[in-house]
Amino acid sequence: MTVRKRLLGWLADAALILYFLFALFPIAWMVILSLKPTNQLFSTYFSFSPTLDGYRTVLGDSEGIPFVRFFVNSLVVSVGAVVLSLLVGLPAAYASARWRFKGSENLMFTLLSFRFAPELTVIIPLFVLYQKLGLFDTYVGMVWVLQLVTLPLIVWIMRSYFADLTPELEQAALLDGYTRKQAFLRVALPLVKPGVAAVSLLAFIFAWNNFVFPLILTSNEAQTVTVGALSFLGGDRPKYNLTAAAALVSVVPPLLLALTIQRYLVRGLSFGAVKS
Amino acid sequence: MSTAVALRGIRKTYGKTTALDGLELEVAEGEFFCLLGPSGAGKTTTLKTVAGLEQPDAGTVELDGRDMRGVEPYDRGVAMCFESYALYPHKSAYDNLASPLRSPRHRLPAAQARERIGEIAELLGISALLDRPVGHLSNGQRQRVALGRVLVRPARAFLLDEPLSHLDAKLRQQMRAELKAIGAVRRTTTLYVTHDSVEALALGDRIGVIRDGRIVQTGTREEIWYRPYDTEVARAFGRPRINLLPGAVTPAGGFRSADGGVELPLPAPAAPGAQTLIGVRPRDLTLGEGPGHELTGTVYVTEVLGRSVEVTVRLGEQHVSLVAPRGAAAGLRPDDPVRLSVRPENLMLFEADRPERPGRRIGP
Numbered sequence: 001m002t003v004r005k006r007l008l009g010w011l012a013d014a015a016l017i018l019y020f021l022f023a024l025f026p027i028a029w030m031v032i033l034s035l036k037p038t039n040q041l042f043s044t045y046f047s048f049s050p051t052l053d054g055y056r057t058v059l060g061d062s063e064g065i066p067f068v069r070f071f072v073n074s075l076v077v078s079v080g081a082v083v084l085s086l087l088v089g090l091p092a093a094y095a096s097a098r099w100r101f102k103g104s105e106n107l108m109f110t111l112l113s114f115r116f117a118p119e120l121t122v123i124i125p126l127f128v129l130y131q132k133l134g135l136f137d138t139y140v141g142m143v144w145v146l147q148l149v150t151l152p153l154i155v156w157i158m159r160s161y162f163a164d165l166t167p168e169l170e171q172a173a174l175l176d177g178y179t180r181k182q183a184f185l186r187v188a189l190p191l192v193k194p195g196v197a198a199v200s201l202l203a204f205i206f207a208w209n210n211f212v213f214p215l216i217l218t219s220n221e222a223q224t225v226t227v228g229a230l231s232f233l234g235g236d237r238p239k240y241n242l243t244a245a246a247a248l249v250s251v252v253p254p255l256l257l258a259l260t261i262q263r264y265l266v267r268g269l270s271f272g273a274v275k276s
Numbered sequence: 277m278s279t280a281v282a283l284r285g286i287r288k289t290y291g292k293t294t295a296l297d298g299l300e301l302e303v304a305e306g307e308f309f310c311l312l313g314p315s316g317a318g319k320t321t322t323l324k325t326v327a328g329l330e331q332p333d334a335g336t337v338e339l340d341g342r343d344m345r346g347v348e349p350y351d352r353g354v355a356m357c358f359e360s361y362a363l364y365p366h367k368s369a370y371d372n373l374a375s376p377l378r379s380p381r382h383r384l385p386a387a388q389a390r391e392r393i394g395e396i397a398e399l400l401g402i403s404a405l406l407d408r409p410v411g412h413l414s415n416g417q418r419q420r421v422a423l424g425r426v427l428v429r430p431a432r433a434f435l436l437d438e439p440l441s442h443l444d445a446k447l448r449q450q451m452r453a454e455l456k457a458i459g460a461v462r463r464t465t466t467l468y469v470t471h472d473s474v475e476a477l478a479l480g481d482r483i484g485v486i487r488d489g490r491i492v493q494t495g496t497r498e499e500i501w502y503r504p505y506d507t508e509v510a511r512a513f514g515r516p517r518i519n520l521l522p523g524a525v526t527p528a529g530g531f532r533s534a535d536g537g538v539e540l541p542l543p544a545p546a547a548p549g550a551q552t553l554i555g556v557r558p559r560d561l562t563l564g565e566g567p568g569h570e571l572t573g574t575v576y577v578t579e580v581l582g583r584s585v586e587v588t589v590r591l592g593e594q595h596v597s598l599v600a601p602r603g604a605a606a607g608l609r610p611d612d613p614v615r616l617s618v619r620p621e622n623l624m625l626f627e628a629d630r631p632e633r634p635g636r637r638i639g640p
Contacts, residue, residue: 168362171329174349175356176425177381190366 034244041240054245058232067246070228075253076139077214077224078207081146082200085154088147090196093158094184098167108155115152119212122148127216137218145213150203157202161195162188197264205254225250279341280305280465281326281433286335288321288489295321296332297489303433303482308456308466310480312473312512318489319469320359323435326467328352339432350381355431359438359469361422363410369421370406373397376429396424399458415442420451427458433465440475452478473513477501485509507626508634510555516586519561519596520553522628531625537592540569543623544639551628553635556618561598563587563605566617575612578605589614 033041035050058067096108126145127136135141165188173183189196214224229246232239281303288296296318303309313319324330326337328349337344344352355376363372370393376382377389384392397403400420410418419442426434440448440455455461456479470476476483477497484494485505493505504510510518523533527548531540538554546552573591580586585605588597598616608614627635 166360166362168358168360169364171324171327171349172356172358172362172364172425173375174329175327175354176376177350177379177429179350179380180348182380187364 030244030248033241034248036241038239038241054241055249058242058245058249065228065231067225067228067249070223070225071250073139073142073218073222073228074208074224074226074250077142077146077222078204080139080143081150081207082154082203084143085147085150085203086196086200089151089154090158090189091184093155094162094188096155097159097162098170108159111152111155114148119148119210123212123216130217135217137221137223139222141217142214142222142224145217146207146210149206149210149213153203153206154199157199158192158195161192165191194264197261201254201257201261204257208250208254278305279303280307280339281309281467282336282338282341283322283325284336284338286322286325286332286337288318288325288330288332294489296325299335299486299490301484301491301494303465303467306463306465308461308468308479308481310476310483311467311469311486312471312476312480312483313486314471317486319471319486320437321489322486323356323437323467323469326352326433327354327356327435329356350379353381353432354435355426355429355433356435357422357426357437357439359441361418363418363422363425365409365411368407368409369402369413369417372410372421373406373424373428376425382429392428393424396428399427399454400424416444416447419443427460430460431464433467434461436466436468438470439468441470441472455479474515477513485512504624504637506634506636507553507555507629510624510626510637514557514559516558516597516599518555518557519598520555520626521591521594521596522551522553525550525552533592533594535592535594537573537594538571540571540623541620542625543620544625546625546638552638553626553628555624555626555637556596556622558586558597558599560618560622561596562617563598563600564615564617566619568617568619568622571616571618573614573616575608575610575614577610578608587614589616 034054035052036043036048037051037053040048096104130136130141130145133141135144169187169191170180170183173187174180178186208224209226210224211226214222214227218224218227225246229243229250232242232246279302281301283299283301286296286299287294299318299322301311301322311319311322321330325332326339328337328344328347339352339354364375367375373393373396374389377384377392393406394403397406400423402417402420402424405413405417405421410421413421419439423436423439426436426439440451443451452475468476468479477500480497482494482496483500485492485500487508493500493509495503500509501513504513507520510520521533521538523531523538525542525546525548526532529542529545529548531542531552531554532538533554540554543554571591573589573596576588576590576595578585578587580602581599583602584599585602585608586597586599587605587608588595596616621640624640625638627638629635
C-alpha cells in the first residue's frame with residue numbers, strides 16, 4: 001500500500017515536472033533569444049555569447065523605436081482603464097446584485113455579450129468613429145475602448161461577490177443611521193476588498209495584453225507595448241532578440257502586481273461574519 | 277397610552293409564497309411586546325417591515341402615528357438586532373458597538389461614545405471582548421455584541437429578532453431576567469420576536485401570536501394563558517402541554533369523551549352532538565381528592581422534574597399529564613389506580629381540530 005502510494009506520488013511529480021517544462025519552455029526560449037547577439041540569432045544550438053545588448057537597445061531608444069514610451073503608454077492606458085471600470089463597475093455590480101428591476105437581467109447580459117463579440121467585428125466602425133471624434137491615438141480613446149474589455153469582467157465578477165454578502169449587513173448599517181451610499185462604501189465595499197484586488201489584477205492583465213485595439217486605434221502617441229514590441233520585426237531584417245527582450249520587459253508589471261496583491265487573492269475575510 | 281408602532285393590513289409576498297397576509301398589530305408607547313410564532317410565520321418579515329427594510333405590498337406602517345411610506349430606514353429611528361447578528365466582520369466588537377454612535381444620525385463625541393459603550397458592554401458582560409475582531413467571538417458573544425449595538429443608541433423602538441436564541445440555557449435565563457431591567461429597554465418601545473413561549477411569557481407586557489402571516493391573538497400573558505384563541509395557541513404555551521381530550525356534547529348537555537372514559541359538565545354552552553375538545557392544563561389537575569370534578573384512571577408513567585413530578589395518567593384510551601408535588605406523587609407505580617380532580621373554572625372547551633384549522637375556543 002505505502003509502496004504503491006509512494007510510487008504514485010513520484011509519478012505525479014514526474015508528470016508535473018514534465019508539464020512544467022512544457023509550459024515554461026516558450027518562456028525559456030524567449031529568455032535565451034533575448035540574450036543572443038544579433039549575429040547569432042538564427043543559430044539552433046544553445047551555445048552563444050550571451051549579451052544584454054538587446055535589452056540596452058530596447059530600453060535605450062536607439063533603434064528609433066520609443067519602447068519606453070510604449071511601456072509608459074501601456075501603464076497609463078491599462079491603469080486608467082481599470083480605474084475607470086472600478087469607478088463605474090463597482091456601483092453597477094452592487095446595484096445589480098441587490099436590486100432586480102425591469103430589464104436588469106437583459107442589461108447585464110448585454111454587458112457580458114461585449115466579451116463574446118470578437119473585437120474585430122467592431123474595430124472598423126470604431127476606427128472611423130475615432131478618426132472623426134479625434135480620439136484616434138489618444139489616451140482617452142484607449143481607456144474608453146478598453147472598457148469593452150475590463151468593464152464586463154469587473155461588473156460580472158464583483159456582482160457575484162456582492163451577491164454572496166448577506167444584505168443584512170447593509171441593512172444593519174442603514175438602521176445604525178447610515179445612508180445607502182455610506183452602507184455601500186463603509187460596509188459592503190471593505191468586505192469585497194479581496195474580490196476587488198483579484199478582479200483588478202485580472203482586468204489589468206486583459207487590458208495590458210490587448211492587441212487589436214491599440215493596433216488599429218493608435219499609431220504612435222498612445223501605442224502600447226503589445227503593438228510596440230512588434231515594431232522590431234519591421235525593416236529589412238527582423239530583430240527577434242529585441243522583440244523577445246521587449247516582450248519580457250512587458251511581462252514585468254503584471255507579474256509584480258500579482259506578487260504584491262497575492263495575499264488578497266485568497267478569500268476568507270468575511271468568514272464567520274454571519275451565522276450560517 | 278399612545279400607539280408607538282402600528283401595522284395595518286400588511287401584505288407581503290415573495291414570489292408565490294405569502295409571508296404576511298393582512299397583518300394587524302399595535303404596540304403601545306413603552307410597551308414590551310413579544311411576537312411569538314413558529315419559524316416561517318412571518319416574524320422577521322414583520323420586524324423588517326417596521327424597520328423599512330422590506331416594503332409591504334399593501335398596508336401601512338405607522339410609527340408614532342406617522343405613516344412611514346417612503347421613509348428611509350435610517351430616518352425611521354428604530355434599532356434592530358438581527359437573528360443572523362449582521363455584525364460587521366471587518367471590525368472589532370468595539371467598532372461594531374460604536375457604529376451607530378459614529379453615524380451621521382446619532383453622532384456622539386468620541387469620549388461620550390466610549391463611556392456609553394463601556395456601560396452597555398458591562399451590562400452585557402462583554403467588556404473583555406471589545407478589542408477582538410467579531411470573527412473571533414463565539415456565537416453567544418456575537419449575539420450579545422449584536423444586542424449591544426442596538427441598546428447603545430437612543431431609538432424610537434427596539435426591534436429584537438430572537439436575541440437570546442443562541443445563548444446557552446443558563447446565560448439565556450440570566451439575560452432574560454436582566455433584559456427588561458435594562459433602563460434603555462424599560463424606556464423604549466420594544467418589539468421582540470421569539471419562538472420560545474417561556475421567553476414570551478416571561479418578557480412580554482403583551483404577546484402576539486403569529487401564524488401564517490397573520491396575528492392569531494394578542495393579549496396579556498393571562499389572556500393568552502387562560503383564554504387562548506384556539507387549540508394551537510393553547511398548545512404553544514406551557515410545558516407539559518395542555519391536555520386536550522376529544523369528545524362530543526351529549527344530548528343532556530354534558531361532555532363525554534370519544535371512548536366514554538371521561539364525563540364532565542360543559543364549561544361553556546355548546547350544541548348537543550358537537551365534536552369538541554376539553555382542555556385542562558397539567559398544573560390545574562390535582563392528584564387525589566379535591567374540590568371540583570373527579571376523574572379516575574391509572575398511572576401510565578411518571579417522570580421526576582426536580583421538586584415536582586410529571587405524571588401521565590390513562591383515562592380510558594386517553595392520556596393526560598399533570599404536574600404534582602413530589603410528595604403527593606411518591607410511590608406511584610405504573611398501572612396504579614388514581615383519582616384526579618379539576619376545578620370547573622380550569623376547564624376550557626374548544627371546537628374539534630380540523631385539517632388546516634385548529635379548533636377555536638368556545639368558552640369560557
